[in-house]
Amino acid sequence: MEKQQTPFGFHKLIFILLILLSVSMSALGRDILSDIIELKIESHIASGGNFDSVTVELPNLTGKTLAKVIEYCKKHEESSEKTGELSEKWDGEFIGGVEVGMLMDLFLAGYELKIKGLNDLAASRIGGMMLGKTPEEIRVIFDIKEDPLCKKSKSPKEGERFARDNPWAFQ
Amino acid sequence: MDSEPNKYDPLHENPVQGKTSDYNNEEDRISNLPESIMSHILSFLPTKYAVATTILSTKWKSDLLASIPNLYLNMDDSLLLHPKRGAPNNSDMVEEHKTSFASFVYRVLNVILENVPYIRLLRLNCTNDYEDVHIIAWICAVLSREVQALDLKVTKENPSLLLHSLCGARR
Structure with a gap:
């Protein structure tokens, strides 16, 4: 039975x-x-x-994130039906207008939901926000913690050594 | 040739928005992403900035760059992390800048990417005049693995020797 x-x-x-x-x-x-x-x-x-x-x-999405994901998908569905072309300008404004927290949410939502366009768009925006910034500036934007607890793998000294070995990366 | 993965160009981009309440929860989300997702972000950055992320914190490992599939290398000696300081303007500074860039290219190709068998694209832009031996050594280092495309822009007072040598540079 x-x-x-x-x-x-x-x-x-x-x-x-x-x-x-x-x-x-x-x-x-x-x-x-x-x-x-x-x-x-x-x-x-x-x-x-x-x-x-x-x-x-x-995937664990907040309503706010889901609304943005839907907005993205709707727009892309519409524009591919109408013209077959996706609006790069719209993409730029869409992703440029969100805050860092939402940007991370959209990036992960794109990854988890396998929406490649959204995942790439968010990754490239995150990359764009790092572009031309000093490590200190990037740490501030993304709240990146220098983790002094992990002394084994990369102590401040090791960071200095890396910067010394690769001076052009920091000029 | 210009088939970078992103349609949207982060270089022409709105300035970074201020931090907001969404993202002040003391959580370093970006550094706690799985490595494959972090390397996806790096794939949108010119090589200089991708390498520089290594000193953000221990989570940003130096082998992230090597883990990018379909790696697209973009090495441009005119990129500056501190544009306000201005480009090198006297001959000593230019020489120092050149030495620094040259050792960076060697380091990326021979150390950081030592075990990477495939490179999708190497874009090399040299606004300064580098010795032929360097340029040929870089190209040979790339050709020693599988590479789909090369995009070279070099500044030479006397290009004939380099061109001649390049014609013989085969795998």
Whole structure:
């Protein structure tokens, strides 16, 4: 009896998930959603999980981040339907207008949701913010901590030595 | 030839926005990313700045650059980290700048990228006149591995010898 229920439970679950997701996040596009679900289920099965209890966890996104992701996907879906071209100007304004915290969220969301365009756009913006900055300036922008606890791997002295060995990188 | 991964050009970019409440939670998110994701950010930076991130903290390891797939090297001796100080303007400073840049290129190709078998693109821009032996040694160092494309801009008073030598530079 249980064997018969298993596939039914599985399909029903996926069906409900798809409905729920397509209602709440239709703007993300079915392709992206089904990719995520497929990947999660594959890894669930690969790790020996059973069909009765498939849970599809979506990446941990805040509503604010999700709204931005949806805005990005919507725009790109629209512009690829209309002209086949994506607006670079729009991309620049979109990513240039967000704060550092949101930028990191979008970068990771693009990575986790496998939205390559968004992931690349955010990575290139993060790179752009480091461009031409001294290490001190970069540390301030991204709250990067010099970790004095890890004396073994790179003490301040080792940092100095690296700077001395590669002077042009810091000129 | 110009097929960098980013459509959006961070060089022509809005100034960095001030830090905001989103990102003052004392959390160094960027340094705690998995290495493959950090190297993705570095892939959008000219090699000079990518190498300079090594001294941000211990989390920014010097082998991040070598872990970038499809590595795109961009070495340009006109890039300055402190543009306000101005470009070197007397002959001693120019010589020092040249020596420093030359040893940087050697270090990147022979030490930092020692075990990297494939380079997608090397873009070398020399605004100063470097000795032929250096330029040929750099090119040979790149050609000793698999490289898809070379983009060389060199300033030479007498280019004929270099051109002649380059025609013989094969793997």
